[in-house]
Amino acid sequence: MKLPLKNNGLTLLELLIALILTGIVAVSIFSLDIFGSYHLTGLDKRRRVQNQVSDVLEHISKNIINAVGNTAISGMSPVNISEGVSLELYVDRPGEGEASGDGRQGTGRDAWVAYHYDSSLYQIKYCSNYGSADCNADWLVIAKNISAFSPTYEAPDNFITVNIIGCWNAGEAGTCGSPDNPAVNMTSRFNMPSVAGG
Numbered sequence: 001m002k003l004p005l006k007n008n009g010l011t012l013l014e015l016l017i018a019l020i021l022t023g024i025v026a027v028s029i030f031s032l033d034i035f036g037s038y039h040l041t042g043l044d045k046r047r048r049v050q051n052q053v054s055d056v057l058e059h060i061s062k063n064i065i066n067a068v069g070n071t072a073i074s075g076m077s078p079v080n081i082s083e084g085v086s087l088e089l090y091v092d093r094p095g096e097g098e099a100s101g102d103g104r105q106g107t108g109r110d111a112w113v114a115y116h117y118d119s120s121l122y123q124i125k126y127c128s129n130y131g132s133a134d135c136n137a138d139w140l141v142i143a144k145n146i147s148a149f150s151p152t153y154e155a156p157d158n159f160i161t162v163n164i165i166g167c168w169n170a171g172e173a174g175t176c177g178s179p180d181n182p183a184v185n186m187t188s189r190f191n192m193p194s195v196a197g198g
Helices: 012-065
Strands: 079-082 086-091 111-118 123-127 140-144 146-154 159-167 183-191
Touching: 012 086, 012 140, 012 159, 012 183, 079 146, 111 146, 123 146
Parallel strands: none
Antiparallel strands: 079 086, 086 111, 111 123, 123 140, 146 159, 159 183
16 A cells, blocks of 8 residues: 655745745834834934034033123123124133223223024024124134024023024924924023123
């Protein structure tokens, strides 16, 4: 009596099922990889924008701490703000003696510094010697891709509040805040301890 032959091969149906299952697993792994890298790229963009905006706020805070002036004595305000455009501060320079006339314009080594927002180039520029009210070529770009800059001054309490909105690509205002073009909105409030109002 002959025994039936044992079939050790794969049928077409089994091969098809194996290919489909392999394809599903491969597509799942590939989708997770794309999803992960997309979100990591977005997080990296957001982190870079956030670092840039916080660096600008830190730069401003260092000058605000050194702001000096007494409106009642000198007749000048130690802070000038053009809403959404510029912030000017009268700051004390290190290395001065007490008799140099701190807080009075044009005495000692005290000087004006300025931050200017250029909305056409989406940049914040800084001038370390704004005495002539014009830095010409001495402006230093300290931030790019800034979509809004809004400083305000509270005279009686001598507080300056600065709001900055940075965007990965500020030139594309319509998509600012999207996953491909993340935005960061930061606000800081600074006290000027060496400024007295009149």
